[in-house]
Amino acid sequence: MIVGVPREIKTDEYRVGMVPGGVVEMVRAGHKVLVETQAGAGSGFLDEDYQRAGAEILPTAADVFKKAEMIVKVKEPQAVEIAMMREGQVMFTYFHFAAERGLTEGVLKSKSIAIAYETVYDKRGQLPLLTPMSEVAGKMAVQEGAKFLERPMMGRGILLGGVPGVDPGLVVIIGGGVVGTNAAKVAAGLGARVVIFDVNLDRLRYLSDVMPANVQTMFSNPVAIREQVTQADLVIGAVLIPGARCPVLIPREYVKQMKPGSVIVDVGIDQGGCCETIRPTTHADPIFVEHGVVHYGVTNMPGAVSRTSTFALTNATLPYALKIAGLGYREAAKADPGLAAGINMERGKLTNQAVAECFGMPYEPLRV
Numbered sequence: 400m401i402v403g404v405p406r407e408i409k410t411d412e413y414r415v416g417m418v419p420g421g422v423v424e425m426v427r428a429g430h431k432v433l434v435e436t437q438a439g440a441g442s443g444f445l446d447e448d449y450q451r452a453g454a455e456i457l458p459t460a461a462d463v464f465k466k467a468e469m470i471v472k473v474k475e476p477q478a479v480e481i482a483m484m485r486e487g488q489v490m491f492t493y494f495h496f497a498a499e500r501g502l503t504e505g506v507l508k509s510k511s512i513a514i515a516y517e518t519v520y521d522k523r524g525q526l527p528l529l530t531p532m533s534e535v536a537g538k539m540a541v542q543e544g545a546k547f548l549e550r551p552m553m554g555r556g557i558l559l560g561g562v563p564g565v566d567p568g569l570v571v572i573i574g575g576g577v578v579g580t581n582a583a584k585v586a587a588g589l590g591a592r593v594v595i596f597d598v599n600l601d602r603l604r605y606l607s608d609v610m611p612a613n614v615q616t617m618f619s620n621p622v623a624i625r626e627q628v629t630q631a632d633l634v635i636g637a638v639l640i641p642g643a644r645c646p647v648l649i650p651r652e653y654v655k656q657m658k659p660g661s662v663i664v665d666v667g668i669d670q671g672g673c674c675e676t677i678r679p680t681t682h683a684d685p686i687f688v689e690h691g692v693v694h695y696g697v698t699n700m701p702g703a704v705s706r707t708s709t710f711a712l713t714n715a716t717l718p719y720a721l722k723i724a725g726l727g728y729r730e731a732a733k734a735d736p737g738l739a740a741g742i743n744m745e746r747g748k749l750t751n752q753a754v755a756e757c758f759g760m761p762y763e764p765l766r767v
Contacts, residue, residue, distance in 0.1 A: 400468050400469055400724040400725075401430070401466055401467050401469070402417075402430055402432050402433070402468070402469050402471060403433045403463040403466065403471070404416045404417045404433070404434045404435065404438055404470075404471055405435045405464065405470065406435045406460060407441070407473050409474045409475075409477060410683065411682035411683055411702055412473065412474055412699050412702045413442060413702050413705035414474075414705045415438050415439045415705075416470075416471040416472045416491075417432070417434075417471050417720070418439070418710060419439070419451070419454075420452070422452035423452045425720070426453035426454075430724045430725075431455070432449075433455050433457050433462070434449045434455070434463070435456075435458075435462070439709075441705050442706045442709040443705075460479075460483065468488065469489035469490075469724060469728075470484075470492070471491050471716070471720055472490070472491070472492035473493065473702075473709075473712065475492065475499075475502055476492070476502075481505040481509060484509040484511045485509065485510075486510035486511065486746060488509075488511045488512065489514060489723060490511050490513050490514065491716070491720060491723065492515070492516060493515065493516045493532075493669075494506070494513055494516075494517070494743060495517060495669040495670055496513075496515070496642070496743060496751070496754045496757075497643050497670055497671065497758075498669055498671045503749075503758060503760070507744055510746045510747040511744070511746075512745055512746070513742070513744035514723070514728065514738075514742050515741050516529060516716065516741070517641065518741050518743060518751060520741075521737050522737065528712075528715050528716055528741075529639075529641075530577050530715070531708075531711035531715050532711070533576070533577035533581070533639075534577055534711070535700070535707065536666045536701055537577060537581030537637065538584075538585050539701065539704065540582045540635045540666050540700070541559075541570065541582050541585040541633070542585070543695055543700070544664045545559050547662045547693050548568065548632060548661075548693075550660075552693075553660065553686070553688060553693050555632060555661055556660070557633075559632070560589045560590030566592075568591050568632035569591065569594070569627075570586040570594070570632065570633045570634075570635065571593075571628055571631040571633070571634045572586070573635070573636055573637060573638055573673060574595075574597060574637030574667075575596065576597075576602075576637060576639060578635075578637035578639070579595055579597070579637035582635050582637060583606070587610060587611050587613050591613070591633075592613055592615075593610075593615065594614075594616075594617055594631075595610075595617070596616075596617050596618070596624060597616070597619055603618065624649070624653070628649055628653050629656040629657055629658075630658075631657070632662070633661065633663075633664070634649065634661070634663045634674075635665075636648075636649065636663065636664070636665035636673040637667065638673040639667060640670070642753035643670070643754070643757060644757050645673045646673060647672075647673060648673045648674075649663070649673060649674040649675060650675045651676055654674065654675070654690050657692045659692075660693065661692050661693070662694075662695065663677065663695065668696045668698050669698050676692075676694060677694055677696045678694075678696055679696050679697075680695065680696040682697055682703055719738060722735065722738065729767050732765070733767045739765055739767055745765060749763065750763055750765040
């Protein structure tokens, strides 16, 4: 198969879909890899690194899209990229369709095969291609939140860990999955008081066992969330429903009652976010203030730590990319039901039920 790796063009996106080591594996398996010039520059990889690995360097994304049978990316295709996609071409990347109707309609119209990292399952029912970036985003959420709590950054002027004789900050995390767990670890390590919410009692019991004493678990319900959010210095949204839009768990009325200068970091912004007042932002312009509360809604948080993120992501995606390239997407899907769950669209048909329900579009189950 001819596999293409274009340069990412989303604002402040510095990751790349495949590291040179991945190219080596692809070439060894008998595939041809086309890499757009400077595709890896943001993660510290030179064109020469890819050439030594066996890739062919092409001057433009158009050249890559025209020749490749499968495109391996990081972020959802932008408008100019959607225009280059063609019927039957496999697109293997993060899509997060439920957050954007225009993206959904554009990719459907292209009649390409959209395989979304975020809906691929493994044998344990986990999301192996989402997990590494969730780990990064969870840790970054506290790092970014702590920064924007500083007074020059429009925050309350709070040091999360406090000092002897002064209370530490309160961090409230909504969601006890991979993002929330990693956020809690970092916040607790800084010395903050941490409250983490979830609706799964077994998960809460596990977190209670493994977290340090400054982390408190709470069952998620509107009354408890309101009580904690309105007292928090930093709120981290860590909610995920695979393929679907995030439920709104922090309505505007809660935000209005929060402390002036407190911070909300909504990691679920890719899926619409769990805070009613959040909207997408960029690394170049990461925050806005509404009702006196600092909102951070960067949609590609791990892109800021691109080298770490690229290695973490491609460690997870490469085995799947090799499987798709070796067998073709349909045979790969037959062999792996978890990979089949990643096929959100097939030749103009919407095969992900959650996305279809989100937009009221026709849904057709995948048949492999």
